Amino acid sequence: xxxxxxxxxxxxxxxxxxxxxxxxxxxxxxxxxxxxxxxxxxxxxxxxxxxxxxxxxxxxxxxxxxxxxxxxxxxxxxxxxxxxxxxxxxxxxxxxxxxxxxxxxxxxxxxxxxxxxxxxxxxxxxxxxxxxxxxxxxxxxxxxxxxxxxxxxxxxxxxxxxxxxxxxxxxxxxxxxxxxxxxxxxxxxxxxxxxxxxxxxxxxxxxxxxxxxxxxxxxxxxxxxxxxxxxxxxxxxxxxxxxxxxxxxxxxxxxxxxxxxxxxxxxxxxxxxxxxxxxxxxxxxxxxxxxxxxxxxxxxxxxxxxxxxxxxxxxxxxxxxxxxxxxxxxxxxxxxxxxxxxxxxxxxxxxxxxxxxxxxxxxxxxxxxxxxxxxxxxxxxxxxxxxxxxxxxxxxxx
Numbered sequence: 001x002x003x004x005x006x007x008x009x010x011x012x013x014x015x016x017x018x019x020x021x022x023x024x025x026x027x028x029x030x031x032x033x034x035x036x037x038x039x040x041x042x043x044x045x046x047x048x049x050x051x052x053x054x055x056x057x058x059x060x061x062x063x064x065x066x067x068x069x070x071x072x073x074x075x076x077x078x079x080x081x082x083x084x085x086x087x088x089x090x091x092x093x094x095x096x097x098x099x100x101x102x103x104x105x106x107x108x109x110x111x112x113x114x115x116x117x118x119x120x121x122x123x124x125x126x127x128x129x130x131x132x133x134x135x136x137x138x139x140x141x142x143x144x145x146x147x148x149x150x151x152x153x154x155x156x157x158x159x160x161x162x163x164x165x166x167x168x169x170x171x172x173x174x175x176x177x178x179x180x181x182x183x184x185x186x187x188x189x190x191x192x193x194x195x196x197x198x199x200x201x202x203x204x205x206x207x208x209x210x211x212x213x214x215x216x217x218x219x220x221x222x223x224x225x226x227x228x229x230x231x232x233x234x235x236x237x238x239x240x241x242x243x244x245x246x247x248x249x250x251x252x253x254x255x256x257x258x259x260x261x262x263x264x265x266x267x268x269x270x271x272x273x274x275x276x277x278x279x280x281x282x283x284x285x286x287x288x289x290x291x292x293x294x295x296x297x298x299x300x301x302x303x304x305x306x307x308x309x310x311x312x313x314x315x316x317x318x319x320x321x322x323x324x325x326x327x328x329x330x331x332x333x334x335x336x337x338x339x340x341x342x343x344x345x346x347x348x349x350x351x352x353x354x355x356x357x358x359x360x361x362x363x364x365x366x367x368x369x370x371x372x373x374x375x376x377x378x379x380x381x382x383x384x385x386x387x388x389x390x391x392x393x394x395x396x397x398x
Contacts, residue, residue: 004235005098006225007394009037009218010357013111015182015211015344022052022349025214026062026111027069029350033107033216038228044218045103046076048094050086050110050349053122062349066109076103084296085241085384086110087215087352088392092239094219104224110349111214118142119210119346131254131385138256142298143207145253147199150301152250154201157316159304161201163323165192167300168205170328171336175343177369180354182211183343206300211345215353217360232397234363236356238283240391244271254385272309275389276381280311283393287311290333291375292362294355296382296390297340306381307335329372337362337370352390355380363396 011032013025026049034041047070049062063077076097080089087110094106118141126132134140153159169189175181187205195204225233245267247259252271269277280286293310297303304318312333313321321327327335336342338358341351359378361367376397382390 003099004222004237005095006220006222006230006233006235007217007356007360008039008220008225008228008230008233009033009035010360011036011216012180012354012357013214014180015213015347018212020113020212022111022113022212022214023065023069025113025212026066026109026216029111029214029216030066030070030107030109033218037218039105039218041070042073044073044075044105044107046078046094046097046106048078048080048090048106048108050090050108050353051079051081052112052349053081062109082241082388082390083384083386084346084348085352085382085388085390086349087354087356088239088380088382088390089241089388090353091217091219091236091356091392092241095236095239098219098221105218105220107216107218108353109214109216110353112347112349113212114210114345114347117210130256134254134256140256142253143199143202145251146207146299146302147202148251149305150202150299153301153304157319159301159319161193162189163304163319164202164206164300165189166322167297167303168192168342170322171297171340171342174329174337174370175339178339178343181339181343182209182213182345202299202301208298208341209345211347213344213347213350213354215350215357217353217356234360234394234396236392237395238279238391238393240275240279240282240389242274242278242389243387245274270309271387271389272305272381272383275383275391276310276379278389279379279391279393283395285377285393289377290379292334292337292359292372292378294338294358294378294380295335295340297336297342298346300342303336303340310379310381329370334372337367337372352380352382352392355382356392356394359392359394363394
């Protein structure tokens, strides 16, 4: 056991397309988290920013950018980038500072002002960059990969387009209850089926959008939390940021080829499954202990894959779990009660932080109409380009 850190505050700037800079969103989220924690900005000993690389030079040093915008006060500062796993990396860095005694209170912030349409790499010639190569050589956008994942599940496990649509229906119903979500409208399976094909078999409503938004957390030592009048706070018990093992034999973003398994046997578990296992082992819990999960639903088919990777069901059983209603609100293990990326869209540096915000509100019993009754243990699952794992386990009580 590494040791717990307290989540004293959580805050967000609502997702959407607001047409303003990411710093504004991050500062709004940070101020909301500080207010939620009842902590003055001057009490913060460190700020860790999740980088917005596309945002130009300030985005490469997000920690300092947010610290300056909030008002220089001498705190330590750090910035991290791990694509979609940036938020988890920021939480991990903050936790390490707290557990090592470098800071009692750390503010974690991520925000984005995303481009319209699908994400693409910056211009320039970079033949050693796999993300650049997949666009230049194959023209493989993110939705292309999402479609390939969906086709694989259909071929290997028998999933159907109707199963994929049901994931969207479930998440949209939860997103309609979330004031921070971009899309707050229920949809039907018929509406999913009627939306335009983007990457066969996936349609427009099967794929998440790109969004503006921000999220922030105030983390502290358990000692500070007790002094601060929070004897039983939500606690982060594990953060998994593991990398893949050689060989990788399944096509995965942004790689355009698979490793050979001729000379080396594939590992016993997939990369995504290893992310969750590392979190479970550190936290001393397992899938049966979970009250809820927030997963990275870039597409509806990918949410189903996470059910299996998190051990919520056996391999190939995700669609069955969905059909039974186990992952819906009121089910055995609700998944994406926030509405997920289906309702929010991608604000890359913020999304893994936003997942922890949802766990925090759920474990505190503050999620309103989305509340999972008696929630005590929650997990997030995410994945960043280039082999960045991302999973956080948060607990309340015990």
